Amino acid sequence: MKDIPNQANLPEKPTKPCITLIIPYEEKMKNKTYLDVLLGMKADEIEKQLLNDYPVETVSPLIKKLRNTLKTVHYARQGKTIGVFVSPSAEKVYYFSPSHLEDFKLPVLVKTMCD
Numbered sequence: 001m002k003d004i005p006n007q008a009n010l011p012e013k014p015t016k017p018c019i020t021l022i023i024p025y026e027e028k029m030k031n032k033t034y035l036d037v038l039l040g041m042k043a044d045e046i047e048k049q050l051l052n053d054y055p056v057e058t059v060s061p062l063i064k065k066l067r068n069t070l071k072t073v074h075y076a077r078q079g080k081t082i083g084v085f086v087s088p089s090a091e092k093v094y095y096f097s098p099s100h101l102e103d104f105k106l107p108v109l110v111k112t113m114c115d
Contacts, residue, residue, distance in 0.1 A: 017050055017058065018087040019066055025081045032075040039070045065091055 021042055028034045043066055050059045069084060069091040083094040 016088050017054055017062060019046055021084040023082045025079050035075045043067050043070060
């Protein structure tokens with residue numbers, strides 16, 4: 001086996017995966033059916049990705065926890081981005097308020113003419 005320079009500095013794959021899912025708000029998320037389908041699709045994607053890197057014995061309990069956590073997500077009536085965090089020891093759903101873009105004014109851009 002050939003040694004790779006700085007092999008000790010290579011990051012190791014964590015032994016226990018964690019899931020972070022951020023779903024930016026879309027107007028369609030006000031519809032509960034749409035949101036349920038979207039969350040189900042995201043869970044399927046995450047499961048597929050995790051199974052590429054981890055054994056099924058490690059992934060199955062985490063995916064089960066994710067799917068149970070997704071059932072508790074409230075549909076976004078107030079236009080909030082959803083954050084879901086799941087680890088082997090914890091799960092949490094966060095709702096992020098939209099930024100106040102109407103309060104943010106872009107500076108006036110000045111064009112200059114060069115000859």
